[in-house]
Amino acid sequence: MPATSSTSRSGTSSVGISFAGIExxxxxxxxxxxxxLQIHSGExxxxxxxxxxxxxxxxxxxxxxxxxxxxxxxxxxxxxxVQPLDTPETKRQLGMVGHSTxxxxxxxxxxxxTLFAQLYGLGDVSVRVPNALxxxxxxxxxxxxxxxxxxGMRQRLAIAxxxxxxxxxxLLDEPxxxxxxxxxxxxxxxxxxxRKDGCTVIMSTHAxxxxxxxxxxxxxxxxxxxxxxxxxxxxxxxxxAALRADA
Amino acid sequence: xSTARSAAILxxxxxxxxxxxxxxxxxxxxxxxxxxxxxxFAFDPTAAESRRYGPGLLWISFLFAGSLMLxxxxxxxxxxxxxxxxxxxxISPFAILSAKMLANFIFMSLVEAVLVPVFSVLYNVSxxxxxxxxxxxxxxxxxxxxxxxxxxxxxSSHARLRELLLPLLLLPILxxxxxxxxxxxASLFVEGPELDRTWVTLxxxxxxxFLTASWLLCDYLIEE
Numbered sequence: 001m002p003a004t005s006s007t008s009r010s011g012t013s014s015v016g017i018s019f020a021g022i023e024x025x026x027x028x029x030x031x032x033x034x035x036x037l038q039i040h041s042g043e044x045x046x047x048x049x050x051x052x053x054x055x056x057x058x059x060x061x062x063x064x065x066x067x068x069x070x071x072x073x074x075x076x077x078x079x080x081x082v083q084p085l086d087t088p089e090t091k092r093q094l095g096m097v098g099h100s101t102x103x104x105x106x107x108x109x110x111x112x113x114t115l116f117a118q119l120y121g122l123g124d125v126s127v128r129v130p131n132a133l134x135x136x137x138x139x140x141x142x143x144x145x146x147x148x149x150x151x152g153m154r155q156r157l158a159i160a161x162x163x164x165x166x167x168x169x170x171l172l173d174e175p176x177x178x179x180x181x182x183x184x185x186x187x188x189x190x191x192x193x194x195r196k197d198g199c200t201v202i203m204s205t206h207a208x209x210x211x212x213x214x215x216x217x218x219x220x221x222x223x224x225x226x227x228x229x230x231x232x233x234x235x236x237x238x239x240x241a242a243l244r245a246d247a
Numbered sequence: 248x249s250t251a252r253s254a255a256i257l258x259x260x261x262x263x264x265x266x267x268x269x270x271x272x273x274x275x276x277x278x279x280x281x282x283x284x285x286x287x288f289a290f291d292p293t294a295a296e297s298r299r300y301g302p303g304l305l306w307i308s309f310l311f312a313g314s315l316m317l318x319x320x321x322x323x324x325x326x327x328x329x330x331x332x333x334x335x336x337x338i339s340p341f342a343i344l345s346a347k348m349l350a351n352f353i354f355m356s357l358v359e360a361v362l363v364p365v366f367s368v369l370y371n372v373s374x375x376x377x378x379x380x381x382x383x384x385x386x387x388x389x390x391x392x393x394x395x396x397x398x399x400x401x402x403s404s405h406a407r408l409r410e411l412l413l414p415l416l417l418l419p420i421l422x423x424x425x426x427x428x429x430x431x432x433a434s435l436f437v438e439g440p441e442l443d444r445t446w447v448t449l450x451x452x453x454x455x456x457f458l459t460a461s462w463l464l465c466d467y468l469i470e471e
Binding site: 067094096098103105106115118161 | 333
């Protein structure tokens with residue numbers, strides 16, 4: 001596979017990913033049927049499609065949370081293929097916001113972020129965590145248990161957790177779910193900053209979402225296959241407009 | 248980051264979660280006490296009968312308590328898919344597994360610390376002079392119970408009938424451990440107690456085998 005990495009403004013290399021003939025089967029059910037897709041570093045992909053199209057499964061495979069039944073996933077980093085995939089160095093490059101919050105309800109917001117900051121071996125945890133909480137608007141609730149949070153607050157914290165270690169490949173599965181208008185504005189601003197910084201973003205959604213305007217490419221999945229792809233140099237707007245019309 | 252450091256961070260998380268909610272500990276201690284008290288009423292044991300049946304009753308109580316405690320160990324990571332977040336973190340799978348094992352060992356030891364004195368009083372068994380040796384047997388037995396139980400909790404956590412599956416998987420595997428633990432404990436309850444080293448060696452061997460197996464298989468245990 002050709003090297004596809006770039007270097008961001010901050011000087012940190014971005015991560016690209018390629019899927020080659022990815023097939024995922026759950027028993028007799030095919031969630032993905034031979035997906036081949038090359039995503040270059042720094043791209044912002046809108047992964048579109050109805051429920052059951054295979055978006056979440058593809059993102060979980062990209063996040064190394066699920067293994068494909070058949071096919072190959074490869075990462076590129078600083079013009080090199082990353083081999084093997086499942087290493088701490090690769091995992092440090094990945095961030096994910098999933099359907100669930102991936103947070104502990106019985107820990108406070110600050111304790112959740114501190115836990116993951118420690119697990120990622122981040123420095124300045126005592127500074128980084130309060131900053132992350134302030135940025136996502138949860139500073140005043142830092143010492144509150146997550147179980148006392150509303151859906152939107154949990155989602156903000158989930159996004160803050162995914163961004164805490166500065167991932168270079170961000171995988172977002174319906175990330176705007178539960179966010180109010182203020183939350184959506186903060187989220188769009190955050191994504192815009194990440195895009196300018198050269199972070200590769202793959203965001204799945206089945207509904208209209210302000211953040212989609214940031215997408216540089218749109219890929220439509222249907223029944224586990226790539227139905228449409230605006231391409232690296234193509235214009236994603238017709239596909240995004242179609243989604244909005246459907247919504 | 249080293250596996251030990253990651254495990255320590257995760258162990259602190261496990262302890263904080265449990266001591267904040269006390270879900271597992273309180274339920275398990277009450278359950279184990281109920282078993283011991285019920286048996287004491289059923290048998291109304293004399294000192295001689297206690298020496299004969301006591302070790303078995305004690306370890307059955309630990310086993311039932313352990314089954315109750317170990318089941319949610321991995322299952323509660325499913326609540327918000329927090330296991331996904333741990334699996335994505337740049338840490339060894341064995342750090343995740345060993346933190347769970349250590350936490351379960353600490354919780355089980357606390358249950359035993361409450362249960363053994365109650366057992367001693369209810370069953371008229373004197374522990375004077377054998378406390379150190381009994382602690383050795385309890386530690387070795389509890390390591391085996393929690394290591395094996397944590398491994399099978401990880402395996403059964405994906406199953407729909409996990410509450411049923413864990414004891415079904417666990418009990419046959421634990422049979423050699425239980426026999427060794429009961430025999431070693433019985434050697435301490437007789438008049439003129441002397442720790443039977445054969446059973447202690449078997450307990451230690453069981454622990455080593457299952458700890459090694461869990462280390463070798465942890466990648467498969469933690470994956471989806």
